[in-house]
Amino acid sequence: MYGSLTRRDEQLRKHLTLSDRKSIEKCLSQGVSFAEIGRRLEVAPCSVSREVRRHLVQWEKGGWGRCMNDCVHRKSCFQYDLCGASPACSKKCSICPRCNSVCPEFEAEECSRLLKPPYVCNGCRERRGCTLKKRLYQARNAEDEYTRVLHEARRGFNLCSEELKAIDEFFSKGILQGQSVSHIIASQRNRAPCSESTARRLIHAGAIAVRNLDMIRVCKMKPRRGEKRGVKVDTKCREGRTxxxxxxxxxxxxxxxxxxxxxxxxxxxxxxxxxxxxxxxxxxxxxxxxxxxxxxxxxxxxxxxxxxxxxxxxxxxxxxxxxxxxxxxxxxxxxxxxxxxxxxxxxxxxxxxxxxxxxxxxxxxxxxxxxxxxxxxxxxxxxxxxxxxxxxxxxxxxxxxxxxxxxxxxxxxxxxxxxxxxxxxxxxxxxxxxxxxxxxx
Structure with missing residues (x-):
């Protein structure tokens, strides 16, 4: 069905909603494939795949009544009292929550099923008894992270470091000589890298070398109400760096x-x-x-x-x-x-x-x-x-x-x-x- 969408429909479906994410979480727990989820939500399967991989959460919990242990030797290990917590400890280290952090022979194991779709443990039948680290897709967490990134991307000025440097070089010298922003732009209008209002906002935000204190008239003006806007050089800087x-x-x-x-x-x-x-x-x-x-x-x-x-x-x-x-x-x-x-x-x-x-x-x-x-x-x-x-x-x-x-x-x-x-x-x-x-x- 997603292949028959019009261009306007595709634009309207550019962002998933919380309801869509809840549907994805429910379908994953039922073992539904990405292709089928895409058909139900009227989006491409690759969009569902990206959504799941982008917002999956690491879950460091063991199985039912068992602590987390993702060592490859956990089933054949017979070590006792590795941590030296108590000389009378009779508990086998492989069932102790401190095992992975103190064992010198620890070697992490990652479930091979997580390397292929659906990349998460939501619908895994062995999840309750599994002691490995798990990956889950949770609709509420995905919605919160999506909203947070969206708000951050829309804050500040969408300028790269080279553009900021060019604006700095164009205005700073003249302002330090006592010239106004409007005079600098009027005298070199063909070379101006930005408008006067943008230059004033950048100066007010502290994005370039000169500040409001360097402009005599601005120092005498009563400050306007409102939050001071910051300058985000890369609006997508958090992607892949969370x-x-x-x-x-x-x-x-x-x-x-x-x-x-x-x-x-x-x-x-x-x-x-x-x-x-x-x-x-x-x-x-x-x-x-x-x-x-x-x-x-x-x-x-x-x-x-x-x-x-x-x-x-x-x-x-x-x-x-x-x-x-x-x-x-x-x-x-x-x-x-x-x-x-x-x-x-x-x-x-x-x-x-x-x-x-x-x-x-x-x-x-x-x-x-x-x-x-x-x-x-x-x-x-x-x-x-x-x-x-x-x-x-x-x-x-x-x-x-x-x-x-x-x-x-x-x-x-x-x-x-x-x-x-x-x-x-x-x-x-x-x-x-x-x-x-x-x-x-």
Whole structure:
């Protein structure tokens, strides 16, 4: 039936509804094929296939009365007390929920049925007794994820990094010389890369180098009501980089070094900090930026790549986990070096889920002891920020039995790497986590 649809019908069926997704979930649980589901919904089978693969959910639960165990040796394993939890433990390790995390011979098994349609376990008859990781299609989860991506794609300005750079070069020089946006466009109308209203919105959003403070008349105007619009460089940046994709990548590469990245805001419209937390040693880096833009984030990652060198950078920054802020919306600039060779993988947390990168969020508490909320960063330099982070990273952690992140960092990457990023180890008796460390007024 879907082959007889008119062009207008196809356009109307471009997006599936919640009712369609519930029908897909019900049909999958009944073992209905993609072709039959497509006929019932009047869409192409490939659309159903893409919908299921795009929104499937990893389900780490075992079978009925049995814990999850996806080791290939689970049926022939006779190991006992691998974790050493109790000398009197008589439980076989293969039926213990800690087995996969402590066994040195663990080798993951993936169900071969998930490699072919329908790619999910919804209609599998052996699902109740299966102890492997499962994949499910859930209509409500698929609808929520679809809505979230749709809203994010429609926010901000749909401009690529090259277009933003061209607009920046065209307007910034004249504005810094005291010229107005309208004067710049009127004098070079044939070369203007955008309209006057677009240029003003970009300046107001902090997308280019100049700000409202650089325009005298704008400073005197009363600000309009309404939410400040951010600039998303790539509106589809989250596709293939969701938190589920991150978990799957971590499952395939458990030893990959993960770095959680975030932004710390001072006063609105002022300078911003970019923070990076190395999960393997709780070591945090911070860099000062004039605005909360994607270009400023790209600059500091490029600086680190040039400072540390290709080999060391790839060891430290294999995986980047960020939130959905506009400043992280240009993943390709972070994933590839100037020679277009991959150097990192970028993934995004769910919106409103800071706990998914809890280490960097928790460590901001130490940073806020020096820079309380509402403090302006405009009077700081990068040297001040490096000093602050040296004190923060030299502070001993209870989780490491009093050893500091800076000491762990040196043991993993060497003293030279610490010096290259502008930090040093502070003696314990000299550590200061008060505003007086960098604010001298």
């Amino acid at each position: 938190y589920e994709d991150f978990q799957e990548f971590r499952f395939r590469h458990p030893d990959a070094a993960v770095v959680e990245v975030d932004s710390v805001i001072g006063k609105r419209g002022g300078k911003v900090l970019l923070t990076m937390m190395l999960r393997n040693c709780n070591f945090m880096l911070a860099f000062l930026r004039n605005g909360n833009t994607a270009a400023s984030v790209e600059y500091w990652f490029s600086w680190l790549f040039s400072q540390l060198g290709e080999v060391l950078y790839r060891r430290m920054f294999q995986v980047l986990l960020a939130d959905n802020g506009m400043e992280f919306s240009d993943p390709r600039a972070l994933e590839f070096d100037p020679e277009d060779e991959r150097r990192s993988w970028v993934f995004y947390c769910h919106p409103g889920a800071p706990y998914q990168k809890r280490k960097v969020e928790n460590n901001h508490g130490l940073l806020r002891r020096v820079c309380p909320k509402g403090t302006s960063f405009d009077g700081l330099t990068q040297k001040d920020v490096d000093l602050m982070m040296s004190h923060v990273n030299s502070y001993g952690r209870e989780i490491f039995n009093g050893v500091s992140p800076a000491q762990l960092f040196v043991s993993m990457y060497g003293t030279a790497a610490l010096r290259l990023i502008g930090q040093r180890i502070i003696p314990p008796e000299e550590i200061t986590l008060r505003p007086s460390l960098i604010f001298r007024n």
